[in-house]
Amino acid sequence: MGKKRLALITMDDLTNELLFNQLTSLFGDSVSIERCTTEDNVCKYIDAPVALVSSVSLKVDVENKFRFGDKTKVIMSRRSIGKQGLKNLLEIPMGSRGILFIGHKDVSRDTVQLIKQLGITHFELQPEQPAQSDFDADLIITAGKANQLKDVNLPVVDIGILRLDITTIVEVLSALYLLDSKASLVSARYEREVIELCQEVSHALGQATIFSKELEVAINTNRDGMVMMDEAGRIVVSNQAAEELFKLPRERMVGRLFTRENGFPWNWEDLHTVDNSILRLHDYKLVVNASPVETPLGKIGTMLTFRDVTEIQRLEEMVRRDLAAKGHVARFTFQDIIGESTELKSVVKVAQRIAKTEATILIYGESGVGKELFAQAIHSASLRRNGPFVAVNFSALSESLMESELFGYDEGAFTGAKKGGKPGLFEMAHGGTIFLDEIGDASPALQTRLLRVLQEKQVMRVGATKIIPVDVRVIAATNKDLPGLIKKGTFRQDLYYRLNVLPLNIPPLRERRGDVLFLMQHFFVKRGHQLNVIPSALQLLDRYDWPGNTRELQNVVEYLYCTSSADEIIGEQNLPRHFLSLSKTNTLGSKNSGDLFKQLSENAPMEDYTLLLKTIKDSIAQGKSAGRRSLFRSIPGMTEARLRVRLKELQDVGLVVLMSGRRGTRITERGLALLDSMS
Structure with a gap:
C-alpha cells in the first residue's frame, strides 16, 4: 500500500516549515506532504x-491561485497559541495598547479574535491595517514575524507561529483514514501538552480575570475620583468622577501620561508617593492618596484617589438638615402612653424591658392603637436614643416608589432620578431605628430585599452595584394576621421569623375599657376643658367597641369639643350619630330577663339562643375560636344561614359582639348575666 498524500497550503515559507514539521512528527513517513504557499505567483493544480x-x-x-481535483477534500485549519506565547501575552501590562502584526490583514484579524476568545482582555489589541508602517501603540504583538519589525521603535512581543490545534489534526487523520492507527499517539501528545498548559496558565489567567473584574467594579462604582496608572505614569483606567473632576473626556485621559502638558493640574512624579495629602483644584479641596496595584505577576501600577472634602462636608450637613426637616426624630416617650388599665400597663412594662436590647421587634395591634407611639417610646428608651428614628408606611406608596425610598438610588437609575442619587431610609436610619409600619402590605419583591438587609446589615441602592453597610435597629408593626398570610403564600415565612424576635401585642381599646373615660378626660384637659358627661352618655361611650381604637376616640373628643360649649354637660344627643343608634339598641338593657326572653322568643325558640350563648362561652373558656364556622361545627342541626341570623339577633340586643376576621364572636356581660339567670 502506497503513502497517503496531503497538500499543505500556507501564507509563507516560515509558516509552512513549522506546520510541515508538526505534521511530520505525527505522520512519520506514512504521509507524503506537498508544500505550497500563496506567495507563489503561478496557478497550481492540486490533486x-x-x-x-x-x-x-x-x-x-487559495481560490484565486489553486485548482483542486474533483476528489480533493479541502480542510481549513484551526490554529492555537503555544504555551510560551500565552505566557508572553499574560505578561503584557494591563491597559497597554497593542497592534497585532502578521503580514496579512485577515489572518491578523482572526488571530486578534482568537486571543480575545481565550479570555485575554486586560490590554487593548487591534489588527494591522494594509501596508501599515506607522504604529500608534505601546507595543507590537506578532506571530513569528519579529524579524520584519527590526526597524520599528516599539517593544515587540512574539507569541510564535500558531500551531495546528487538535481538532484540525483529528480531521486530517480522519480524511486520510489514519485516525485508528494514530489516535493513541495524538491523544497522548496533546493531552500532556494541554494538561501542562492548564496547570501553568490557568491560575495566572484566572487571577488576572478576577482582578480585572474587581478593579472594574471598584472604579465604576466609587464616587471618588480614581485614576490608575502603569509604572511609566500612563493612565490605564479612570472613572467618571475623575473625568468630571479634571474636566477631561475619557479619550483624553486613558493611554496618556499624567502630566501638565496633557491637561492635568500636576505631574505624575509629584503624586506617586502622596498619602492623605490635601491639594486644591478649582473650587475643590481634595484629599489625595496613592496606592500600589498588585496582581499575581507583581506590581503593575498605582491607583490615585481624589476625595472631595468640601463635598463630603456639604453632604453631611445636607443629610443633617434633611433628617430634621423630615422629622426623623422620635417625639414620644413612655410617659406619653396614657392609660390606667392593667392590660396597658402590662404591655408598657414589657416594652420598657425590650427597649434596652438591640433585637428586632414586631408590634401587633389593630389600626389606631398607637403602634408608632410605642415604637417611638422604645427608641427613646434605647441606647440609640440619640440616633435618627425613621418611619415608613408600606401601605402608603407603590412598590416601585417604596423600593427607591427604602434603599435609595444612584444617579441615572431611572428617568427623573436626582443628580448624584439619593440615600434611602435605611441609610438615613444608620445609627438609629427604622420603623416599618404595615409590614404586612409589603410586596413579595420588597420582602426579599428586606430579608437580605436584615440578614446582611447591608443595602444596595437602586441602579447601583456598591454595597453600603448599615447599622440600624428594626421595629416592624402590623394589623394583619401574618401567620395567615404565610399560609396564603403572600408573606415570607423566613422574613416573619426574622421580624418576630420580640413580639409585642397592644390590646385594642375594647379590651381595656377602663382606659376609655381616662383617655377622654386626658384629651379634654389638654384642650383646657373638663369632661362633663351625663351617666347615660358615659354608659354608651363605655360600651362602644371602638373599632378605630384611640384614633377614633380622639376624633370623638374633637367632635364634642367643636360642637359643645366649654361649660355644657354632654348628653346622648351630643354624641356622634352612630352612638344614637347604639342608644336605641341599648334601651333593651333596661328590660329584665323575662322581657328579653319574650323579645327573643318572638323570633325563634329560646333554646337556639341559649345553646348558642353557652357554646360561645365554652369555646372562649377553652381558648378556642368562636367564629361562625367553629360554632356551626359545634351545634348539630343548625344551618349556617340560621346560625348567621341568630348571631345577628343576639348582637342587636347586646348579648354578643361579632368580631372581624379570626377573632370570632365575644359574649358580653349582659350575655353572661342572661346565662347565669337561667342556671
Whole structure:
C-alpha cells in the first residue's frame, strides 16, 4: 500500500516549515506532504486526496491561485497559541495598547479574535491595517514575524507561529483514514501538552480575570475620583468622577501620561508617593492618596484617589438638615402612653424591658392603637436614643416608589432620578431605628430585599452595584394576621421569623375599657376643658367597641369639643350619630330577663339562643375560636344561614359582639348575666 498524500497550503515559507514539521512528527513517513504557499505567483493544480489550508482567512487567496481535483477534500485549519506565547501575552501590562502584526490583514484579524476568545482582555489589541508602517501603540504583538519589525521603535512581543490545534489534526487523520492507527499517539501528545498548559496558565489567567473584574467594579462604582496608572505614569483606567473632576473626556485621559502638558493640574512624579495629602483644584479641596496595584505577576501600577472634602462636608450637613426637616426624630416617650388599665400597663412594662436590647421587634395591634407611639417610646428608651428614628408606611406608596425610598438610588437609575442619587431610609436610619409600619402590605419583591438587609446589615441602592453597610435597629408593626398570610403564600415565612424576635401585642381599646373615660378626660384637659358627661352618655361611650381604637376616640373628643360649649354637660344627643343608634339598641338593657326572653322568643325558640350563648362561652373558656364556622361545627342541626341570623339577633340586643376576621364572636356581660339567670 502506497503513502497517503496531503497538500499543505500556507501564507509563507516560515509558516509552512513549522506546520510541515508538526505534521511530520505525527505522520512519520506514512504521509507524503506537498508544500505550497500563496506567495507563489503561478496557478497550481492540486490533486492530492486532502488539502490543508493554514487559515480560513486565506480562502480567497487559495481560490484565486489553486485548482483542486474533483476528489480533493479541502480542510481549513484551526490554529492555537503555544504555551510560551500565552505566557508572553499574560505578561503584557494591563491597559497597554497593542497592534497585532502578521503580514496579512485577515489572518491578523482572526488571530486578534482568537486571543480575545481565550479570555485575554486586560490590554487593548487591534489588527494591522494594509501596508501599515506607522504604529500608534505601546507595543507590537506578532506571530513569528519579529524579524520584519527590526526597524520599528516599539517593544515587540512574539507569541510564535500558531500551531495546528487538535481538532484540525483529528480531521486530517480522519480524511486520510489514519485516525485508528494514530489516535493513541495524538491523544497522548496533546493531552500532556494541554494538561501542562492548564496547570501553568490557568491560575495566572484566572487571577488576572478576577482582578480585572474587581478593579472594574471598584472604579465604576466609587464616587471618588480614581485614576490608575502603569509604572511609566500612563493612565490605564479612570472613572467618571475623575473625568468630571479634571474636566477631561475619557479619550483624553486613558493611554496618556499624567502630566501638565496633557491637561492635568500636576505631574505624575509629584503624586506617586502622596498619602492623605490635601491639594486644591478649582473650587475643590481634595484629599489625595496613592496606592500600589498588585496582581499575581507583581506590581503593575498605582491607583490615585481624589476625595472631595468640601463635598463630603456639604453632604453631611445636607443629610443633617434633611433628617430634621423630615422629622426623623422620635417625639414620644413612655410617659406619653396614657392609660390606667392593667392590660396597658402590662404591655408598657414589657416594652420598657425590650427597649434596652438591640433585637428586632414586631408590634401587633389593630389600626389606631398607637403602634408608632410605642415604637417611638422604645427608641427613646434605647441606647440609640440619640440616633435618627425613621418611619415608613408600606401601605402608603407603590412598590416601585417604596423600593427607591427604602434603599435609595444612584444617579441615572431611572428617568427623573436626582443628580448624584439619593440615600434611602435605611441609610438615613444608620445609627438609629427604622420603623416599618404595615409590614404586612409589603410586596413579595420588597420582602426579599428586606430579608437580605436584615440578614446582611447591608443595602444596595437602586441602579447601583456598591454595597453600603448599615447599622440600624428594626421595629416592624402590623394589623394583619401574618401567620395567615404565610399560609396564603403572600408573606415570607423566613422574613416573619426574622421580624418576630420580640413580639409585642397592644390590646385594642375594647379590651381595656377602663382606659376609655381616662383617655377622654386626658384629651379634654389638654384642650383646657373638663369632661362633663351625663351617666347615660358615659354608659354608651363605655360600651362602644371602638373599632378605630384611640384614633377614633380622639376624633370623638374633637367632635364634642367643636360642637359643645366649654361649660355644657354632654348628653346622648351630643354624641356622634352612630352612638344614637347604639342608644336605641341599648334601651333593651333596661328590660329584665323575662322581657328579653319574650323579645327573643318572638323570633325563634329560646333554646337556639341559649345553646348558642353557652357554646360561645365554652369555646372562649377553652381558648378556642368562636367564629361562625367553629360554632356551626359545634351545634348539630343548625344551618349556617340560621346560625348567621341568630348571631345577628343576639348582637342587636347586646348579648354578643361579632368580631372581624379570626377573632370570632365575644359574649358580653349582659350575655353572661342572661346565662347565669337561667342556671
